[in-house]
Every structure is written in C-alpha cells, then in structure tokens.
Amino acid sequence: MGFTLEGPVLEGAFVRLEPLGHQHAAGLAEAAGESRDSYGFTWVPGPEETAAYIETQLGRAAEGSLAPYAQVDVASGRVVGATSFWDPRFWPSGDRLCAIEIGFTWLAASAQGTGVNAEAKYLLFRHAFESWGVGRVDLKTDARNARSRAAIERVGAAFEGVLRSSAPSRVPGEEDRLRDSAVYSIVAEEWPERRAALEERLARVRERRTGAERGMRHPSEAPHRPGVTI
Secondary structure, eight states: OOOOOOOOOEEOSSEEEEEOOGGGHHHHHHHHTSOOTTOTTSOOOOGGGHHHHHHHHHHHHHHTSEEEEEEEETTTOOEEEEEEEEEEEEOTTSSSEEEEEEEEEEEOGGGTTTTHHHHHHHHHHHIIIIISOOSEEEEEEETTOHHHHHHHHHTTOEEEEEEEEEEEOOSTTOTTOEEEEEEEEEEGGGHHHHHHHHHHHHHHHHHHHHHHHHHHHOGGGSOOOTTOOO
16 A cells, blocks of 8 residues: 555644644634735735635645645644645655655744744654654755745754755746745754754743743733833
8 A cells, every 4th residue: 555645633832733624714814814024935825815725735635745734823723824744755665755845834923933833843853754754854945035944944954955946936026937945854863863952942932931921920020111011
C-alpha cells in the first residue's frame, strides 16, 4: 500500500493544527481581515476569498500533493491562519516519505510574535521526523522576504541558498514574474538538537504568557495610569 499524505490533528499549548475544511472559512476570513501589512510576499486570501482558497487547498490535498491545516489559537478557539505539509518526496518503494516541505503558511497579525508560529513549526517538524521518519524538512520563501526568512531561521532551519526564478511571485503587480526563493532545511541528524532548542524557546514563551496573565488577574499590583489599559 502506498503512502497517503494526511496530516492528523496536532496540538500544543498555544496552537492546534486542524486539517483544513470548509468549517474554517469564517474564521479564516476574520483572520485574513486583520492588518495585511506583513503579507507583501505571501499568498494570503482576502476575507471574501477564503471559501475559494479552501477549495484550492482541498483540491491539492485530493491530488496527494498537500496536507493543509488551519491554525487555531488554543486559548480562544479562534482560527488565526493556515499552514501545510506539501511537496512529498518518496523512497523508490513509494510507501515511505524521504522528505517533505512546510509551506503555505500565514498568520493573522494578532497571532504574529505570540509563539504560535514557533509551536506550529515544532509540531510539524516533530510529526514529520518522528512519525513519518523523513530525512529532511525544507521551507522556502521569497528571497526578498526578510521577515519570513528571520522567522524560519529562528525555528532552527539552516539556510542553503537561493533558487533563482524558481516559482511564481506573489507580489501584486508581478503576476508574470518568477521569484527567487531562499531555501532552508532541517535534516534528521539535526532534529534532536533543534527539538531541544525549540522546546526551550517555547518554555520561555509559556513563562512570559503566565506572567502576563498573572498581571492581568492582579491589576492592583501595577501602578495605575489614567488612560492606560492594563
């Protein structure tokens, strides 16, 4: 029997990755309707386009090339973005993966910088390496996208180089142009060290969140300043 690319539910402390479906359309529309200032190089549907976006991703899933996810904030239950496993590569037998890519990732502005992206990548990496037994996970982004490149580097992926004119540009006005893609990866031999580093990072995020929540529960402990919401 051949391998079927299907991603299970993956849940952490901050984010739950749910296989993408039509039930996520309204939540994705709300997430996509927040500030779009960080989406200059990324394919993110407009609020009115989320139903078609889901159809496109589910079509790719039916072809076996993609396992799309909705990113759901655990605390609020809100859909805050999307991500995917895609471009599966197989051993010659065809029944086992040897490598896969993480892509089609975007987050609502309110979820950026909260630890959601780091934990989502951790969950995806862990599943790919420890459940599927892949030898490599790669990530690509427009070479001009400094924000995305920095985020990829923070989760421990190694920069490998730039593929020139490798994929259609997502920049408005560049519909007929090919972009240069910056390529990053983690390989199986590196995963134990990368896993430990990500777990330490996520522990720090949990500590910061816990401290912030305590501050919210005890506003009398902070000095009151008129006009400032604590």
